[in-house]
Amino acid sequence: MLVSAALTALAMAVPQVAAHGGVLAYSIAGTYYGGFKAYNTATGQVSIQREWDTYNPITDPTSSVLSCNTNGASLGSGQQSATVAAGSSVTAYWNTWPHTIGPVLVYMANCGGSCSSASTSSLNWFKIDQAGLISGNLVNGTWGMGELVANNNSWTSTIPSSLAAGNYIIRHELLAIHTSNQPQFYPECAQLVLTGGGSGSPSGSYLVKFPGAYKMSDPGVGxxxxxxESTTNYTIPGPAKWSG
Known part of the structure; x- marks a missing residue:
């Protein structure tokens, strides 16, 4: 099945909520994975993605569901994990996305065991990819989210090749900041079984929790x-990117 055709079918199957959204599917090391279907019961759904129930943004950086969206739960018997080698690419496909102002951020967390039984708010997350203000000024410049929209509402990241094998959750997040002093967070999570790799394991200031990583007073949040308008720099929130 072509990815574009699959995404079209998914987009037709969910409510079209203006200005809001989420991840509909993934392509991981060349294999396509359908995402969770929001606004539908979790019963009977099978996906590598954790449950997410609404296209609406999270506007509080200290929200209890900031780690993996509402409600971020495992799908139980329907929960799957994608097996992928370290150093591979991961592409997240979002719904048709109208916002172009704000950063794109991608995190991972080692579950230390079964991800399906992990509480995502207690995991230690590290950032593997980010893109903020790429060029120009805050209002009219090119942003990571603008690049995502230009690339057919998709974002591709590479898992660090030195990251140690294990069970991980990958977390994609868009932070829309087009509304003055009111951030809009859109986090989505999926489960991975990472193979190969090395002995790399981020520690110290590279690790954060959600909630906990952001606060409204952060220069890139509130x-x-x-x-x-004429400012040409932006501070991406969260920890520094860990490259391995």
Whole structure:
């Protein structure tokens, strides 16, 4: 099945919620995986993605569901994990996305055992990819989210090749900041079984928890871009990216 055809079918199967959204599917090391179907019961669904129930944003950076969206639960018997080698690419396909102002962030967390039984808010997350303000100013410049929209509403990241094998959750997040002083977080999670790799394991300041990684006073979170339109730099929230 072609990815584009599969995404079209998925988009037709869910409510079209203006200005909001989530990840519909993944391509991991060349294999296609359908995502969880929001607004449908979790019963009977089979996916590598954790449950997410709404296209609406999370607007509180301290929300209890910031790790993997509402409600972020395992699908039980329907929960799967994608087996992937370290160093492979992961592409997340979002619904038709209208916002182009804000960063794209990708995190991973080692479950230390079964991811299906892990509480995502207690995991230690590290960032493997990010893109903020790429060029220009805060209002009219090119952002990571603008690049995502231009690339057919998709984002591709590479898992660090030195990351140790194990059970992981990967977390994709868009942070829309087009509304003054009101951040809109869109986090989505999926489960991976990582093979190969090396002995790499991030520690110290590279690790954060959700909630806990962000606060409204962070310069890249509670920001009014329109009061500083000519500014040409942006501080991406969260820890530094871990490259292995």
């Amino acid at each position: 920001i009014d871009i329109y009061s500083q």
